[in-house]
Amino acid sequence: MSFRLFKRLRAMLGCGLAVAAVLASAPALSASDTLRVATEGTYPPWSFKDASGNLQGFDVDIANALCAQMKMKCQIVAQAWDGIIPGLQANRYDAIVASMSTTPARRKQVLFTNKYKETTSSFIVAKDSGIKDVTPAGLKGKRIGVQRGSSQHQWLTANGYDKTATLVLYDDTRQPELDLVAGRVDAIIGNKATFYSGFFKRPESKDYTFVGPEFKGGVLGDGNAIAVRLDDTDLCNRLNTALDAIMKNGTYEQIRKKYFPFPLM
Structure with missing residues (x-):
């Protein structure tokens, strides 16, 4: 398959299963791995540090719920916003869970999961x-x-x-x-x-x-989604599967109600 056709498939399907099949030979994360997550950390109620310096917030809870669903350990760090995509590209972490809007410009830099909330x-x-x-x-x-x-x-x-x-x-x-x-x-x-x-x-x-x-x-942007590296289709698919699961089993709504009296989707 040509690189041009691959890029067209990825543009149409995001991190869908068809692209995952193309990249089946890519190394996959095992269930015992740690997922390294970056969030912004100064953006309450989405992500912020409490009096003890621990990260809290909607995005932090979502990241932990996804890790639990995937049976992975979560390692969450705070990263200043203007360096958050460069940090992902430099492999300092594996995913960004930071209420990131899925803008056209960012789609050229990162691969987005399905959205997990709307934003205005x-x-x-x-x-x-x-x-x-x-x-x-x-x-x-x-x-x-x-x-x-x-x-x-x-x-x-x-x-x-x-x-x-x-x-x-x-x-x-x-x-x-x-x-x-x-x-x-x-x-x-x-x-x-x-x-x-x-x-x-x-x-x-x-x-x-x-x-x-x-x-x-x-x-x-068209809502907020989780960002991974452009070639990390396997992780993107796994995160989509986990997102679907926590939305169906009520975990997402429990987290949403903790912070907001109104729906986010």
């Missing part, structure tokens, strides 16, 4: 800001806070916000919220479910509100 993005502003229009023209001259390298950062740039407003970039998701409250930025954009279960659960959020429509698709 929204702006937040102060209630008394007078901001109603969140188009590039509507935010002209404003300062917009966003996590560096995130899909929302890419979306802002792709839609010309960097030409009308000042993009203020952060290495995590909490700092933009703090700067919004402190008045150092006029608006922030990020994952709506994250804002709902994090920022809007804290007292300082009472004077702030979502504004404008929800955004999804395109560079914001």
Whole structure:
């Protein structure tokens, strides 16, 4: 089979069984292996460190559930977002479970499993800001806070916000919220479910509100999935099988209800 045909199959089927059959000779992980997982670690409620420095959160629980389903040990590490794909490519870990959006650009760098949740993005502003229009023209001259390298950062740039407003970039998701409250930025954009279960659960959020429509698709991606290396089709298939199992046996819903009162799929 030619490499061009292989790439076409992979594009159509992701890490489906047809591609796995083509790569049947690739080395497979045994049931006793340790799955090395990277997550972001500063992105509550998806992944964060508790007072003892232990990783917690929805993505951490999902990773542990998948490892248990595959009868593998889980080794989960925190990795800064802008280096998370390079770390995977450098073989520092085997999979990324970090609410990563399945954008077209990322599909060229990693192989995604089936999605395990949907995602939408929204702006937040102060209630008394007078901001109603969140188009590039509507935010002209404003300062917009966003996590560096995130899909929302890419979306802002792709839609010309960097030409009308000042993009203020952060290495995590909490700092933009703090700067919004402190008045150092006029608006922030990020994952709506994250804002709902994090920022809007804290007292300082009472004077702030979502504004404008929800955004999804395109560079914001088609939901969130687990990323593995482009040639790691065997692991991708095993993760898909495990994902299907935890969704059918109720484990996924138990984890979801622990963090969110609303469905994620």
